[in-house]
Amino acid sequence: MKRKKLWRHIAILLSFCLVFTSMPAMAYGSNEADSESAPKEENQKITYVDPEDITPEDALKDESGLDYTTYSLGGEKKLSVFYTQNVRFEDKEGNLKDYDSSLVTIPQTRQKEAALQEYAYQNKAGDSKQYIPEELSEETPVIMEKDDYSITMTPTEKTYKDFFGKKVKVKREKHKVEDAYNQVKDKNVKASFKEKTALAYVEYTSLPEGVKEDIILTKRPAKNVMQFEITASGLTPKVSELDGSVCFFDKKSGELVNMIDPPNMNDASGKAYSDSLYYEINAKDGEADTYILTLTIDKKYLKAKDRQ
Structure with missing residues (x-):
């Protein structure tokens, strides 16, 4: 049948x-501050974060924008992840949310x-x-x-x-x-x-x-x-x-x-x-x-x- x-x-x-x-698509940008603007102690040990292992706790919200998130990788190293659309908006007080x-x-x-x-x-x-x-x-x-x-x-x-x-x-x-x-x-x-x-x-x-x-x-x-x-x-x-x-x-x-x-x-x-x-x-x-x-x-x- x-x-x-x-x-x-x-x-x-x-x-x-x-x-x-x-x-959404991502692009990465790195930023390392001028060493003269933020002097380090000679024997200071810095732990760096692998870009593949970044977490929300590593985010620098004050340095992030409407369409990108900036992360601290340790010391003066930073990483910004950019998107093709906004991931935040500006509230009535002008703050990013x-x-x-x-x-x-x-x-x-x-x-x-x-x-x-x-x-x-x-x-x-x-x-x-x-x-x-x-x-x-x-x-x-x-x-x-x-x-x-x-x-x-x-x-x-x-x-x-x-x-x-x-x-x-x-x-x-x-x-x-x-x-x-x-x-x-x-x-x-x-x-x-x-x-x-x-x-x-x-x-x-x-x-x-x-x-x-x-x-x-x-x-x-x-x-x-x-x-x-x-x-x-x-x-x-x-x-x-x-x-x-x-x-x-x-x-x-x-x-x-x-x-x-x-x-x-x-x-x-x-x-x-x-x-x-x-x-x-x-x-x-x-x-x-x-x-x-x-x-x-x-x-x-x-x-x-x-x-x-």
């Missing part, structure tokens, strides 16, 4: 960030605010705020705030019904995260809305610069179009002709404020990467600063016999 192959899932990834993002994307319970004083009464989590520390609702809906979308801008995003009710099933409570999940000191830790940075019998579920991962949305299809879908409602006060969205990303520009200054990265997808094998899907965005009738983002997925990709 011929067995029917189980169709596992594809993952459709949407990245929704408040600033440009790039993969480490990003911490962990999702923590919103303080009760803030939950009493009308806009956050039905929200569960926020990112712990950063120059932007992310608010995750107890249940995802058009009335309670994911909220992202930075400076004077506020942007929300959620599946439309029709898309939710077609793909995600019944409304469920959010659950936090741990994910490996690298901090400003090259330490990899498991942190509660992921919020999952998963209804066990649904066609798909959605996950949001808190990042220093915004939120990444992952949609995981658990069954072969009959439809290949999803829609999301976005509010973006004071911003004008436009799909880039260059790479298909969605850019949000300040209506007055024309400055780029936010962008949704180009979509991509893969199946359970991890070997079926594709960018055969695209965005369209249009204003929602009768509602100011509200837009419908449409994601269209290639039907041939979804129906392929070797899809896992």
Whole structure:
């Protein structure tokens, strides 16, 4: 008897960030102070640290910056590790603080605010705020705030019904995260809305610069179009002709404020990467600063016999 192959899932990834993002990369720079500026005792014994063995305790926070961390290697020797994106932010007092994307319970004083009464989590520390609702809906979308801008995003009710099933409570999940000191830790940075019998579920991962949305299809879908409602006060969205990303520009200054990265997808094998899907965005009738983002997925990709 011929067995029917189980169709596992594809993952459709949407990245929704408040600033440009790039993969972290490191560059090293050494610094040894002039011996005349800091005289040493003749017989003073100095223990040097191998650059491969540096720890957070070796960090010189007063000599570190937004996108680099400086370490003491012993004596006058120092090492700076540079990143291609910021690992710190400047608070209201002008002090540098480490990003911490962990999702923590919103303080009760803030939950009493009308806009956050039905929200569960926020990112712990950063120059932007992310608010995750107890249940995802058009009335309670994911909220992202930075400076004077506020942007929300959620599946439309029709898309939710077609793909995600019944409304469920959010659950936090741990994910490996690298901090400003090259330490990899498991942190509660992921919020999952998963209804066990649904066609798909959605996950949001808190990042220093915004939120990444992952949609995981658990069954072969009959439809290949999803829609999301976005509010973006004071911003004008436009799909880039260059790479298909969605850019949000300040209506007055024309400055780029936010962008949704180009979509991509893969199946359970991890070997079926594709960018055969695209965005369209249009204003929602009768509602100011509200837009419908449409994601269209290639039907041939979804129906392929070797899809896992």
